[in-house]
Amino acid sequence: MTVNGAVPAHRHAPHRRFHRLDGPLLLTSGHLLGHVRVAYETYGELNTARDNAVFVCHALTGDAHVAxxxxxxTAGWWDVMVGPGRPIDTDHLYVICANVLGGCAGTTAQPSGASLPPVAIADMVAVHRSLVAALGVPRLRAVVGGSVGGMQTLEWLLRHPSDAAGFFIAAATDRQSADNLAWNAVARAAIRSDPEFRGGHYAPDAGPRDGLGTARMIAHLTYLSETSLRRKFGRGPRRPGTRSHPSSLVQGDFAVEGYLEHQAEKFVRRFDANSYLRLMGAMDGFDAFREPDALAALDEVPPHVRLFSFTHDRLYGPAHSRRIQSELAVRGVVAHHEEDATSDAGHDAFLLDVPPFLAAVGAFFHELQARSRLPHTLTPR
Structure with missing residues (x-):
């Protein structure tokens, strides 16, 4: 999305490439977008059979720089997972990651900024599929994603199950709970109540810094578990010399306050408020199994599906994954679900070095490799 706010961290990305959609994109909302350009990065090499491609879907405020x-x-947001010898092994796999439609890290569309129509998870997947086709990939080895990336992966599975041999969905949900919706409502209110928001029509390098920073603080409370907050910060005092937030946000005396303010400061330097609102709207509007035609295009040989959740995730904990598992089963897809109780990191655990999770993803790709040697009949795309 072309945005009003500047995002300096993404202006110079030497490995970033671009794909322009051949024609206009019809959004789920019924609006038509022209001149859609998607920013993406690739890792590894596409083999001669063109059957080793993996699409990684990023989370809410991620980008194409996965590793x-x-x-x-520079460090990627999933270096523990993607790279040579990693669970998603770029010595053998061709990895694609793209900035989502509605994001602010290189993917653009007209109209822009506050005037961009609502964007849905399905619209993000439509752009991803266009990119995969343009890269000459007839069928993906797998689609993988966590959190909002897991929503995209689930949407891809339900609407286009023959696009990939496997789908791995981590720390995700098929629809927001009332609790999830409430947290986002408060975050939106923080942004929109900032006088600098100006109805979304703010100047470049301006905008609601305080409101956006507060919204990020709110989000971080859902990303971490109470146990991890207590372990990391407790009631400890703020470290001396850390009262440097460039806004009027209250700079409290406790270490946990300093941590949240630091997260806010980093976020407002790299993200745009209109984009954040757009992406939260896509999350809140997602209801994967609402449409009756979910998995209507399922092949005779269903894709290999795995779900993973974290016990201490208070955003999209195990109950969310089990509901996805149950809904898929009703529709003829058996999805294996694993739960990790070893990490107390909360929702952010899917981004971290959590051995059971990394092992599960590695096992998933070994299973896909084994399945690829078995005879199967798949409906051509």
């Missing part, structure tokens, strides 16, 4: 390309590159 380092080399030792001199």
């Amino acid at each position: 380092r390309h080399d030792d001199d590159d």
